[in-house]
Amino acid sequence: MGKRIHGGDVSSVLLAFLWLQLGLTTAQTSSAWRTLSGNSPAIIAKGGLSGLFPDSSSYAYQAVSLFSANDTTSWCDVRLTKDSVGVCLPDIKLDNCTNIQDIFGKGKKTYVVNGVNTSGWFSVDYNISDLAPVTLTQAIYSRTDKFDSSGLSILSVDDVVTQVQPSPLWLNIQHDAFYSQHNLNMSNYVLSLTKRITVNYLSSPELAFLRRIAPSFTNTKTKLIFCFLDEGIKEPSTNQTYGVLLKNLTLIGTFASGILVPKSYIWPVTEDNYLSPSTSIVTDAHKAGLEIYAAGFANDNLLSYNYSYDPLTECLSFIDNGLFSVDGVVTDFPITPSEAIGCFSRLNKSRVDGKPLIISNNGSSGDYPDCTDLAYNKAVEDGADVIDCPVQVTQDGILICMSSVDLIEDTTVTKSPYSSRLSVIPKLKRTAGIFTFNLTWNEIQKLKPIISQPFYHLYNLERNPRNKNSGNFIKLSDFLTFANNKSVSGILISIENAVFMAEQLRIDVVDSVISALNGAGYQQNCFRSNDSVNRQLCAGEVQAANQV
DSSP: OOOOEEEEOOOOOOOEEEEEOOOOSSBBOOOOSSSSSOOOOOOEEEEETTTOOOTHHHHHHHHHHSSTTTTTTEEHHHHHHHSSOOOSSSSGGGGTTTHHHHHOTTTEEEETTEEEEEOOBBBGOOOTTTTTTBOOOOSSSOOTTTTSSOOOOOOOOHHIIIIIIIISSEEEEHHHHHHHHHOOHHHHHHHTTTTTTSSSSEEESSSSHHHHHHGGGGSSEEEEEEOOOOTTTTTTTTTTTTHHEEEHHHHHHTTTTTTEEEEEGGGOOOSOOOOOOOOOOHHHHHHHEEEEEEEETTTTSSOOGGGGTTTHHHHHHHHHSSSSOOOOEEEETTHHHHIIIIISSSBSSSSSTTSSSOOOOBBBBBSSSBBBHEEEEEEEETTOOOEEEEEEETOOOOEEEEEEEBHHHHGGGGTTTTTTBBBTTTTTTSBBBBGOOOOOOOHHTTSSSOOTTTTTHHHHOOGGGGTTSSSOBBBBBHHHHHHHHOOOSEEEEOOOOOHHHHHHHHOHHHHHHHHHHTTTEEEEEEOOOOOOOHHHHHHHHHHHHHOO
16 A cells, blocks of 8 residues: 655645654653663752853752752862861852952962962952852853852852752862862861761862772762863872873772763764764773763853754763763753753654654754755654655756755855856846756756855854765655655655746646655645645645545
8 A cells, every 4th residue: 555645735835744654652761771870860060050150159059950850969169268168169269250359359379289380369368258248250251241240159068058958969079289288178178068968979080089088988878979180181199190090990999989071081072073983981980880970061062063063962972872871961051961861862763642743854954965865864863753855856857855946055056067057037036046957967966065054154153064065966756765765754745936847947846746756655645735836736636635
């Protein structure tokens, strides 16, 4: 039995959904996560929702409960004041994340931090009461400063616990030796703090610090996490690079239950901003009995071209790629992993009844040039339910899939021997073009496709430059054969400019499409169109459509 075609009213455009298969299955699987525990990955909000509000501010922490999953962990980078109060601040220097320069203009000092002379304003020079008039500001200048004047005070760890009541809580400790130089004891502070509040995670990039406090957390709910910095940086207590320490996970396992690594440790990125194959670090950590968390997630980072500027896609590559899953992600935008874990993970290629239908737009046109074989293959790989073909016609009457009738928009025709075939056809567009019906199919095949760049001129966002001219144009007949052989639920055929083709070029596009569909085994049901020529060409179907 042939496939069935269903049509609908579309002004000047003929749309046909072609359902290729029934019996759709449930999308959400019941299999366990590929984390060490089998549970879903943890979401760790770095300084709260710090992608929008100043890091470690009351607004940022309070927003976590509003815009993220219920069990999202709140992260606090702990700094010590002169009177040994732990405060949450994203940087050891206060001048980049607060307005302290306006309050204490002469407070700038130079100290040695991890062997490097560092100038700025430091918490060790002020009692907690001194910092009362100081307010938090956005530390990343490309982000909005709208909340910098909101009077957001510096919060102590106790303030965060009492005012925000985060559950769970992650404390990150750094620069233990620096505080010791100022007669402050970070170990004593942490041990005293954890006697009165629950700390779920305690992390540090300083091996000696974690080893020193580890015995106090045996058989407790607190997980100790060793943080890796960039591989070439030396860990201060061992003088070994983090890259060297990465090769000795057995050592890490003697005092920690997990590791935190920059996301590039897992998915390295090339100099031209493409992903390299994933490393084995996640499986290596799990084999060593260690949880592994990934850091550095932010929606406004410059993402690899492989992610098409989509932070949700990036997040899924770490938690649900079919091979491994990290045990948690540290992010400035916790809403994104919340969506990834709660809505988009562990889905198969089939559509759940009642869920939105995924329809491609010129294939996967964000990854490859419109309507090319590579774009359609990628759309199917990405799980599109329906793939689409905007039909154009060539000079020799071949039906092809092309997003525009003007080849200038989709191809390198202006740099070809056919660049002189410019013409102005007001019924199609106001400016001059080189149209598909000006070239034969053989001539079009000699052109290279061009990837669409809708955001380049406004935001300088370039799509997949490595493959911007990749792929081959395909005929409608090849598209139909491809769809028949793939696990898509349907296809979407659109026809534009049918009136012009029929009246000016004497090309009956609608009948040609119907013949192609019938020849490919699709059983026609009905079509409707507001276009008068289409009504005339499909007169037999209009009556049937009105009866449906």
